[in-house]
Amino acid sequence: MSFFRRWFDPVRSRLFYQQPKRQDVLPIEQGLSIHLRLDDVYSYLIVQQLTQLNEILSDRIKPLKIIISSQVGEPPNGMSQEKWQKYALNDAKILAKQHGFGYDDQPELPNITALQQAKTILENTPLRDDHFLYLLEDVFHMLWQQQSGKLRTLYAMASRQHQAQQFPERIFNDEPLLVSYFEFGGRQYNAVDNLLRLTRRLKQQKLLTDNPIFLINHIEWREHLMGDAEDLANIQAMHPTLDLYLALEDPISWLLLAYIKEDLADYYNIQLKIHPLTYHGRDQFDWALATRLSKRAEVAFTPFCRPTEKSVMNMAKLYYSVAEEDRVDAMYRILKSVWARGKDLSYTPHFQRMKKKLAIKHLTDLDITQQLKDNDTVCASKDQPEFPVLVLAVDGRTYTFNSLYRVWMIESIFNNILEQKYRATPLKY
Known part of the structure; x- marks a missing residue:
């Protein structure tokens, strides 16, 4: 293996590097999807950006498809679920402070009852488009800020007045999901870390109607935060x-x-x-x-x-x-x-x-x-x-x-x- 790498890796890598920086156009037939999990803290952060993103999405890739999973994926690097959750909660707190997301100073994972209530609310609501995205954000706030009273009230209304809706842009499944991500043109973009990369791609393909303004405190490469x-x-x-x-x-x-x-x-x-x-x-x-x-x-x-x-x-x-x-x-x-x-x-x-x-x-x-x-x-x-x-x-x-x-x-x-x-x-x- 080392022999082949020694001779072919340098040639292949040089040719690969000289290719265009990014594929000119990604297919748009499948539109733009966001994969979420109600008890994923990164999902909680990104839903706070979805209404703003949806406002500037071109009609060519609307509606924004919401896919909500109920199963947790395997943590990376051999971590236990407990250690992963501890890491994720702390990391999200750092991201929230840096980028201005709403976040509880003492976050707690939503309990099973609250998660079931939230899922019923989202499954049963007849709201669509921006109205659904606002509801989605509100429900996440209720879950992660322990607003159990508000959640129970919404759940009672949803379970009594509505039945489960069937909309193509709203999917509930059991596929394992560790952290939230966008999917566009067959590629996955980590919901928070790759948000700017995704919006650059959408802007390049003229799929945004206005300039995206997200993660305003993002520190670019080679640009120092401190010059004084x-x-x-x-x-x-x-x-x-x-x-x-x-x-x-x-x-x-x-x-x-x-x-x-x-x-x-x-x-x-x-x-x-x-x-x-x-x-x-x-x-x-x-x-x-x-x-x-x-x-x-x-x-x-x-x-x-x-x-x-x-x-x-x-x-x-x-x-x-x-x-x-x-x-x-x-x-x-x-x-x-x-x-x-x-x-x-x-x-x-x-x-x-x-x-x-x-x-x-x-x-x-x-x-x-x-x-x-x-x-x-x-x-x-x-x-x-x-x-x-x-x-x-x-x-x-x-x-x-x-x-x-x-x-x-x-x-x-x-x-x-x-x-x-x-x-x-x-x-x-």
Whole structure:
């Protein structure tokens, strides 16, 4: 496998990367669908945007189809349902604060009785289009803000005055669903994280009647949230540290490390620490997704040679063979050689050349296998659903998050810390 990757991956990846950035037109025959679950907190967030989205949807893809599932999907990364729910509730709280969603400070999962009542209300209502979307949002608020009295009243009216309706744009099913997502043109878009990506696609295909304004506090790649010199100096003086737990065979590890090192670390005086993980089989990734993310983050990508398990071990061996103060730079160069130069570090000539470039005279005697397992153990204790895992320590507090989709939290956390300090400091006249 490594032989074929060594020769064909760089060619294939270069050609793939040079293809048009996105398919010109996606089919619209199936319209736009949103998949929800009444006890999914991400569904609760996104329903607060649906009326606004529906207002600017072209008639060509209306009505917006609502698909509501009653079954929970399997949590990612081997998490238990309990740990997943705890993570999701906290993550949603962060998203709500950042983007202005309505959300309870002490959220609780809706109970079974409330869920059954809510489903009956939505199944029986004769309301359609915008009227249904307003009702949908209201019902979600009742569920997630424990407004049991209002819910019981609506349920009594719905169960007595109406029977289950059959509308093509409203579907109830039992298909497992973990988190809410949109479906358009045969593609899935995570309801919150990919909302802006979806609206860009719809706008490109002239399927919106007005400019979409969503997630107004979204932090774009390479655009710093803080430009004030005094604010910047205050953050730099805190000497923040950021621990990165990276699966080396995952291109997202390269994209994340490169972006943080090139754009954030020096700017905010962040001290990086890298903890490589054992091989997790993440070399079977979505090429299109990684390519799209690399272009948005403006990080060099392709030609690449996907690392095998042996490659991961060799990469880690090189990393731990350099002095500790030089390891971040070393990992940056190692990953760049793999993901932007097409090198196969399970191949002895490539390995030796990288060893020479890193000025390594003697390889470490450290038990690399055990070290990576130890890193895995610490990483697993963070209870995060996705890699890479990031742990930011600043101003006496620690924040844990994950994936390229949450890199914006670094600057958001810095901004929140300064706001809290300013509020605590009395004004002087």
